[in-house]
Amino acid sequence: MKDEQNISTVYEPQKVEKKWYQIWEKAGYFEAKVDREASRFSIVMPPPNVTGSLHLGHALDNTLQDILTRWHRMQGEDTLWLPGTDHAGIATQARVEEHLAKEGLSKEDLGREKFLERVWAWKKQYGGHITTQLRKLGASCDWSRERFTLDEGCSEAVKEVFVRLYEKGLIYQGNYIINWCPKCQTTISDIEVEHEPHAGKIWHIRYPVMDSDEELIVVTTRPETMLGDTAVAVHPEDERYRKLIGKKLRLPLTDRVIPIIADDYVDKEFGTGAVKVTPAHDPNDFAMGLRHNLEQITVLDRQAVMNEHAGKYAGLDRYEARRQIVADLEQLGFLVKVEEHENAVGQCYRCDTVIEPMVSKQWFVKMKPLAEPAIQAVKDGRIRFVPERFTKIYLGWMENIRDWCISRQLWWGHRIPVWYCQDCDKVICAKEEPQVCSKCGSAKLVQDPDVLDTWFSSALWPFSTMGWPEETETLKYFYPTSVLVTGRDIIFFWVARMIFSGLEFMSDVPFRDVFIHGLVLDAQGRKMSKSLGNGIDPIEVIEQYGADTLRFMLITGNTPGNDLRFQTERLEAVRNFANKIWNASRFALMNLTDYQEDNSSEYTLADRWIRSRFNRTASEVTRNLARYELGEAARLIYEFIWNEFCDWYIEMVKPRLYGKESEAGRKTAQKVLAQTLRETMQLLHPFMPFLTEEIWQHLPHQGETVMLAPWPKGTEAEMDEQAEQEMTILMDVIKAIRNLRSEMNVPLGKKAHVVLIAQNEQVLAALQKGEGYLLNLAGLAQVDLLLNSPEKPEQAVTAVVSGVEVYLLLQGLVDLDKEKARLEKEKGLMEQEIARLEKKLSNKGFLTKAPPEIVAKEKEKLKDYQIKKEAILERIASLEC
């Protein structure tokens, strides 16, 4: 950029982004310091799948974190943004299995150990991908502390937690109904089951009552499970069936006899009011089974194929069995009728396979005791959700939480630290592998084959990554973290679990604030998904538009917590903004080649104005960042740069820089220009780190990097109410003149003559100070400034702005009719406003109840409009004679 001749008028992010990231990382600017007593700021990054690729959701999430991190770092705080990745149990294992399948191998062919070697190899090959992508985005996280959920430290924490919870009785093993995915061949937790409405059928089946001519008709959506029925339930107060309660039924297609029971769960209104009860294959039936001590008969195996308890249907897939059974029921006269019925079937979140509820021996976390403090911490404000509405979502879930099934029938993950003695019934839970059974001394110990739910380790992330269970410096210094930034889709999966884990093991919340953002949708407002093929690769966007542009686009144009549409037009708009900054900076640098510090001269009105506007903007930006209104903060900077700094200040400062005025004036202009641009780059840096660093480095500065430059929070001393008011008058007048020229078709190149009549001395003073600006920015050859002149210029078009009558002289060019029409229109507008204000100001309620300053303001406005109207009327009158 030093050699202006070679500098493109178009900003090319590709040329600077990589360079700066490498410099930053090498210099260690991202690394957290633990050396001050000053305030500190910490974030743990939600760990993406270790072998995954960056998507726009990650891009948004990490941009928000990076903005907060860079902002706090610039404020001189000890700042830690701790990155890492997740082993993503099912997802990663499934991908490696798919890969193996191409070689014609299954994981069983390899065996557990060899298979895990393959997964680690896979991780080694693809594990660096997403972290490289995060670097492209500009993420300023402390890579020296990068963690992985399956690394040694995290594994240590997982074992510690499991053993402690086990010893406390909060982890237990038992036969309960769980969600089984027949495709993934593992259990999944309740929140991993998705319910999609599904057009299906409902069958009415006749169950004959023993020793009677009577029968009960039950309705079911899953006739194949009837082979596992161990009762039929009716409501205890259902008059239709009261006399049948306690009697027996003959279960069709079998030779079994089952009881009729009464249970409140049954809805009298639904179907026939009689429900078949299959405790081994339905969660509600399971619960009822426990209440009534019913036998559990499992009729489906782990492939969702009918098993030996299914008699002649054994070996049939569940859907095939359904068809057979319905056909047989019909043939035997048990089928009453079939109806269309929509119901929500549970599907696996990963593969969409319909879940099979099954009774199985699994490990669970007892949630009630853990949930209680986690509810309290949010209720009493130790943890705050932003936006606040997510508090209710969190509490609603936490208050109704059920026990968490944590064992998974996978190989890739944290192995459950439990061993079973083969010689006695002893179950040993320990961090280290025991050599002999503590009860019988046998050496025949076998470890539980299952691994833990991936989210079990993620739940510990805020402290496991800081070295827990060791009491490390980092942990003492940076825990609890300041804020957690994440998408609202994982509040239950992750946020909730971190909260109860933190409270249980650290005796403190894991974070103070939870900043929730929405989803990135496509241009039509749909979720991005593989099946729709509407996904957008953030890396491609970065390559085309630059990371700064992607970042800025992702955080503007919406409100926290709401979804965001990804639109190319907005990307282009932000690219143009980056280009605008680039060119404003080129302009500045071209005029700073002989820059030297100079404090001698007086600031002009424009100087005072831009300093005031900058500091006010900086103050507002700071305020908004503190409330997580990052989009609003970014918007304020955008408007300052484009609408104030570029559109007005640069234009006003040109004559001085071009040396048309004094040398001292030029030096002052250089100083204010350089300072304001530099500080603006500091203000913008968290949002657009690359562009701002590139420019900042070329401006007069102190320090090594904009990353560590002081944050401009806005100083009161430089806020100048008077300068802003005076500039407002000047800008209004200039805009009015431009408007007149445009309407009268007087091009800017054609120098014009304008007469301005000020209403009072203050206004006149402002106009006098800004005479130069008027000449240059309104394209004037001459401007006459008058105070309250009764003499009005002839042959002119007129506009009235607050405090000033504007006359654009147009000898012989004034179209009287057109001018009159223009004035009439303006008059109409004024009259409308005056009427509105008069009505308001004659309202006693308003006068007595509204705050006095509001009333004063309205009166002021009315006066202003009346003066304007007078001026317009006068003008109209003069045109008529």
Next chain:
RNA sequence: GGGCAAUUAGCUCAGUUGGUUAGAGCGCAUGCCUCACAUGCAUGAGGUCAGGGGUUCGAUUCCCUUAUUGCCCACCA
């Protein structure tokens, strides 16, 4: 069946303690290659703030209600 969000200019969205003639970007119209920028400059047109009630001196903003859309949660066979 509950809950949440959204409904503002042609399109996508801001509008934060209720108080200027309701804003921006894109698009549109008109005029400009003005020595930082045509990824630009200047000017302009365009809105019953979803409908209906209420509270208030005053409502896009607060409350109720209706409608439409989207999302989340829920054990109805």
